[in-house]
Amino acid sequence: MSDTKGKLRKYKIVFLGDQSVGKTSLITRFMYDTFDEQYAATIGIDFLLKTVYLEDNQTIRLQLWDTAGQERFRLLIPSYIRDSHVAVVCYDISNKRSFANLDKWISDVRLERGDEVLVVVVGTKSDLSNKRQVTSEEAEALCSRVGGAFFVETSTKANHNIKQLFKRIAQNLSGSSDENGVDNQAQDTAGTETIDISINTESVAPLRCC
């Protein structure tokens, strides 16, 4: 998408999806590699920034926009997703309703951004497999129906597929992705933690007082 080398490329990624599917948890795992059973509900929006180093020595800056999931906050969508490059739409694999609502979230995104945005479908809480209500096949089908870039199941608790998710996003953004090489990651990559996205300590929120 962007081509100038040397200059830091910036991308805006918006996280959407029903309340309590685990958007904040997903972002927190990626940002700080920590996990809590409960996070306080997100009100309005949370901005997070992270610099990511890709394998080919490229550096990109990600703006992560964490949003509130309750329906009435959808009214704010246009202002959230203005100028966004990626919309990560999340559902909880143990909650069919959250999956059913994906269509709404995606149509909000398309209404505002058309095809200028990369849509990524993410199933969360894959560790709750005994309570699964949505199969990965269903989600895969939805993803291709809505023209999503890719679909992946994740678990922040088991730290499953989180880095892979962001790596694939980065690859899609930088246009250097080898689609086939990462195609099977949705199924089973819990063991393979060799990921080239390195954590940049500088990106921890700029709080001056600790």
Added chain:
Amino acid sequence: MNVKSNGGLLHGTPSITIAGGVANSDSTTPDKSEASLYPTPSFTHPDLSLSSQLCVNHQRNNSAYSANVSLIDIYGADSIIELSPKKAQETETPMNANILDSLDTEEGDTTDELSVQNKVSKSFSTNRTISTSSIIPPGSVKSSDYESEMKRMLLPYPMSISKVQDILNSEFDMYGFKKETSLHVISRQRYDSWFKDYSEYLNNRQKKWELLMRANGLSVRTGQIPTRFPPKSDKVKKMIRRGIPPEWRGNAWFFYAGGYEKLNKHTGIYAQIIEDTRGLNNKDTEVIERDLNRTFPDNILFNEMVVTKLSKTSSTSFTNVENESETPMIQSLRRVLVAFSYYQPQIGYCQSLNFLAGMLLLFMDEERAFWMLVILTERIIPNVHSKDLEGVHTDQGVLMLTVKEYIPSLWSILGRTYDGEILEKDKILTRLPPVTLVTSSWFMSLFVGILPIETTLRVWDILWYEGSKTVFRVSLTVCKMCLEDPDFQRTGSSSTMGVETEQIELFQFLQNYPKCLLDPNEVVDKCFKKIGGYGFGSISQDEINHCRDFVSKQRAKMKDRKLSALNAELTDEERSILLANSNFDNEIHDVYGFHRSIMSGVVWNRNISSKMKKKFSRKHSTD
């Protein structure tokens, strides 16, 4: 008998009570038995009428803005108490702003109010009691760590400042929150070193409050929490700004916010709603259910796991969290939120109400917390939680206009569009600056989760006493403190990344900045002090009301124009989303002028001389 005294229910003994229970041990209440936790319908006291007359600045309903609030709710009770302005003028009060406000309040609603009251009390006079056992299963709390932590907090009451050493030794503050906040924004060491000093401050304030009470003929017995407080005055206002003693907070908030008036007019209704909503299952209750455990996961009263987790190793067990027993506080929170969504269907449940209700429940019983939520959403921040979040847009418009007026140097940074284009003064409302995405949540959750706990509580002390202008004053204070922070200026100047990213960096800074404001006195002093502070105390409720009125009228106008221009082929849903977008790109609106000169308003003239006198005499005092 009750639905509300959490503490008593917790251990099944009436001797251990949380704030709400203690709150009712007022020596002036005729019936002191545990059973009469509610003030009786006939409950009145001498100061009540006085205080309500002085509350008029919260209760104006003659502006177009507040007229949006539904005055008749499903129970047929009127939402806004209108008071006779004559009486208010007769009462001698130094609160000049209140007098000015009361001048344009209209007379004559008192009789209506009475008739409604009678109607209500007739229809809801029965069925007030709900058996405890049916609500909270006994023995639901087991963990021994939890028990011991609770004991520390509950004896003699949860937030005793007398046990400073206990608090210093604990992982938790006096309200049950973990001292160390998530992501270590505030470390335990930092908290403790601050609290050592602050606890002394609290003790001094407690003594001053006791003196104030005695001077007003109100008795204060050791270990007892007053239910009556001095009438509003300049002196009391100053005392409130310096903080209400933690144990007294719930009662003082309730008293000054007009809680008694509300409660007495609606006796038994809360219990009735609890009956009516038992087993209720709808969209709101589903959303509420999902937010209960996500309200204060780091507070021991809301999440006992927060203690057991401390003694656990880092490897998280994969037990099913949903099967963990609920704390009584979670159950109270559920009832209050469900009751509220049922009582205020035009709001229903809105995320962030959970934080407001949760905070109230730390300081008062369920019924009172419920009515305080009602007061808040009707009078103080109306429409902010409504389905279209219209109040959020209105108040953000007002905030942006005040930023432009009072902190122009910040406006020159933030008063831009996403693309960095400078917003002309006739486009501010049509294209609200993106920074409002950060500040919206300040209004929705009234700084809960935004500022550290004690700072939030100090803001709430002022808010319940002085009204919605407090939210604006404090927001401006936080913005200006942030602006003056060297790191903010550094973030802004490292502009190698282009305008948009630079803005996002600033937003993130502004978003995280308030979490560090651990010392409430710093914030309050900055806000109100004219020398060494920003003097935002000069922004009157009148000004805020005018400005809200202006913004909501402009928004309505723009909406009309937009609606007529909208393509008829769109579905309702698409239309609502388009409408919700504040980017009415090429639209312009009228320009708002602030009335900063005291000579500008007509209503001001009647009191201008006394106001001037006060203004000049105050110049010589320190505050």
